[in-house]
Amino acid sequence: MPNNSTSLRVLESHFVCAAASMAHCPPASLPEVAFLGRSNVGKSTFINQLLGHKIAKSSATPGKTQTANFFVTTWQLGLEKVAFGCIDLPGFGYAKVSKSLQEEWGVFLCTLLKQRPSIKLFLHLIDARHPHLSLDTKVQEFLQSFIKLDQRIQCIYTKFDKLTSHAQHSLVQENPSALVSVLKPSTLKPKFGSLQNLQKTLLNALLGRT
Ligand SMILES: Nc1nc2c(ncn2[C@@H]2O[C@H](COP(=O)(O)OP(=O)(O)OP(=O)(O)O)[C@@H](O)[C@H]2O)c(=O)[nH]1
Numbered sequence: 001m002p003n004n005s006t007s008l009r010v011l012e013s014h015f016v017c018a019a020a021s022m023a024h025c026p027p028a029s030l031p032e033v034a035f036l037g038r039s040n041v042g043k044s045t046f047i048n049q050l051l052g053h054k055i056a057k058s059s060a061t062p063g064k065t066q067t068a069n070f071f072v073t074t075w076q077l078g079l080e081k082v083a084f085g086c087i088d089l090p091g092f093g094y095a096k097v098s099k100s101l102q103e104e105w106g107v108f109l110c111t112l113l114k115q116r117p118s119i120k121l122f123l124h125l126i127d128a129r130h131p132h133l134s135l136d137t138k139v140q141e142f143l144q145s146f147i148k149l150d151q152r153i154q155c156i157y158t159k160f161d162k163l164t165s166h167a168q169h170s171l172v173q174e175n176p177s178a179l180v181s182v183l184k185p186s187t188l189k190p191k192f193g194s195l196q197n198l199q200k201t202l203l204n205a206l207l208g209r210t
């Protein structure tokens with residue numbers, strides 16, 4: 001396994017397609033990361049950070065991403081080249097009334113997550129300011145109900161920059177296995193990691209190296 005000082009570079013990324021049904025999804029030939037979380041939590045923004053350019057459309061208005069958007073990226077870690085897919089999903093939790101995940105999200109997205117074995121990493125983005133919402137618990141339960149041995153779930157707190165320093169420490173203490181992200185990765189305090197470390201952690205999780 002590459003050690004922590006091995007450098008990581010994003011070599012290339014491109015948009016593949018937007019799908020609104022299983023029939024429109026591209027062939028599942030590469031390992032994939034699915035980015036899921038409430039509307040407006042920062043899924044598209046985080047994909048852009050990881051891939052190093054604005055490839056996924058983000059917006060201050062909730063409900064921006066309406067289809068499952070597929071991207072492919074190639075990264076170099078030391079001497080190793082890895083190509084993988086990223087799936088930017090529509091958010092849930094926009095409706096004011098509490099509904100089941102399937103009602104919120106529709107049959108397509110639930111089926112996509114359950115029936116696409118190439119998804120090796122489910123990245124669950126949670127707003128750091130609201131870490132205990134019942135909808136996020138429902139998502140965890142939903143994922144746990146079907147994931148296979150070669151699939152992983154990883155939580156990441158977004159909008160971590162909106163917390164006070166004290167609240168940042170408390171949240172990380174409460175859930176040490178979660179990752180954190182901020183709007184401008186270069187402003188993340190070193191004790192909370194770096195964009196490179198995040199990229200390496202996610203790549204290792206995707207490849208089942210954790
Ligand atoms: N302060 C701060 N703002 C963020 C962060 N991540 C995202 N945002 C902002 O949050 C808003 C929503 O970001 P998106 O990336 O579009 O969120 P999304 O989860 O893709 O939203 P939907 O596609 O509607 O589900 C944008 O205005 C982003 O600039 C963060 O870590 N910190």
Ligand SMILES: [Mg+2]
Pocket residue numbers: 043044045057058064065088089090
């Ligand atoms: Mg989005």
